[in-house]
Amino acid sequence: MRCPFCGNVETQVKDSRPAEDHVSIRRRRYCPACAGRFTTYERVQLRDLTVIKKNGRRENFDRDKLERSIRIALQKRPVDPERIDQMISGIVRRLESMGDSDVKSDSIGAIVMETLARIDTVAYVRFASVYKNFQAADDFEDFVAELRPIATAVIDGD
Structure with missing residues (x-):
């Protein structure tokens, strides 16, 4: 591992332990x-994923891009940061275990929306507004109207 301060490639691991999310390893390193x-943090990667965009373009899956979009949707919402990290790790594990290295962007969006719907409905609507490309206020009204029966059922315990 290259030292971020001086660029030396001969760094030493002084301590290793599971990170708080229990899906990565936290390593304390020292540069002599x-x-x-x-x-540094290390995560298990089951396979290299390729995202197939709506226009057919292919690009490597970027966990950081997924994390940024989820954190934007959850910005200023009362959701514990550790819960967000667990959610992101769960989504990535689900994508990696789908059996195929090629994943459609629609599938990723649907999984994120499904997960956000269980955690925070405001973040769910925020993410949906980008994912479903809302163009006008009517798009929000229609989406929230569809959401109301679901939210009521969750609140009532159905």
Whole structure:
């Protein structure tokens, strides 16, 4: 692992332990060249995923891009950051275990929406507004009208 301070490639691991999310390993590292200390995280990756966009273009799956879009949807919402990390890891594991290395962007969006709907309805609507490409206020009204019976059933315990 290259030192982020001086670029030395001979760094040493001083401590390893599971991270709080229990799906990654946290490693404390030390650079003997500059005496710098830093932390790295390692995650298990079952397979390399390729995202197939709506226009047919293919690109490598980017966990950070998924995380950014989910965090934007959950911005200023009362959801614990650890819960968000668990949700993102769960989505990635679900995508990796689908059996195919090629995943359609629609499938990713549907899984994210399904997950957000269980965690926070405001974030669900925020994400849906981008994912479903709402163009006018009527699009929001129609979507929320569809959401009301579902939200009522969840609140009533049906």
